[in-house]
Amino acid sequence: MSDNCLFCKIAAGDIPAKIVFEDDRAIAFEDISPQAPLHVLVVPRKHIATLNDLQPEDTELAGHLVQVAAKIAADRGHDNSGYRTVFNCNADGGQTVFHIHLHLLAGRSLTWPPG
Numbered sequence: 146m147s148d149n150c151l152f153c154k155i156a157a158g159d160i161p162a163k164i165v166f167e168d169d170r171a172i173a174f175e176d177i178s179p180q181a182p183l184h185v186l187v188v189p190r191k192h193i194a195t196l197n198d199l200q201p202e203d204t205e206l207a208g209h210l211v212q213v214a215a216k217i218a219a220d221r222g223h224d225n226s227g228y229r230t231v232f233n234c235n236a237d238g239g240q241t242v243f244h245i246h247l248h249l250l251a252g253r254s255l256t257w258p259p260g
């Protein structure tokens with residue numbers, strides 16, 4: 146846990162969120178400002194500030210986040226219609242919370258390229 150990290154506090158239960166999945170390694174909750182009918186953030190319990198800080202020992206954890214996103218998408222019936230997963234990194238990537246999180250967006254046709 147990192148001091149003053151919003152997503153560490155949500156993972157610890159200190160700040161409320163609409164949790165849709167959790168296990169020993171990850172938690173997933175609804176984005177407070179949804180950009181699609183389904184917009185969930187999949188977050189590791191381990192504090193990792195940006196993708197630049199991923200270490201070789203985090204490889205399995207990163208894969209787990211992707212699989213959690215795919216499971217939520219399938220559970221909500223979006224596996225065939227499709228969905229998008231995004232990690233934003235630093236300023237040009239649009240990252241605003243510095244604890245890595247995988248966005249899962251689904252429920253509408255998403256444009257490409259993103260803004």
Ligand code: AMP
Nearest residue numbers: 162175176177178233239240241242243
């Ligand atoms: P990013 O810009 O990629 O760092 O994404 C951060 C996301 O966190 C944004 O989509 C925000 O809407 C979302 N967010 C910020 N505060 C909260 C919160 N308290 N609960 C849920 N989502 C949040």
Ligand code: ZN
Nearest residue numbers: 150153192244
């Ligand atoms: Zn954190």
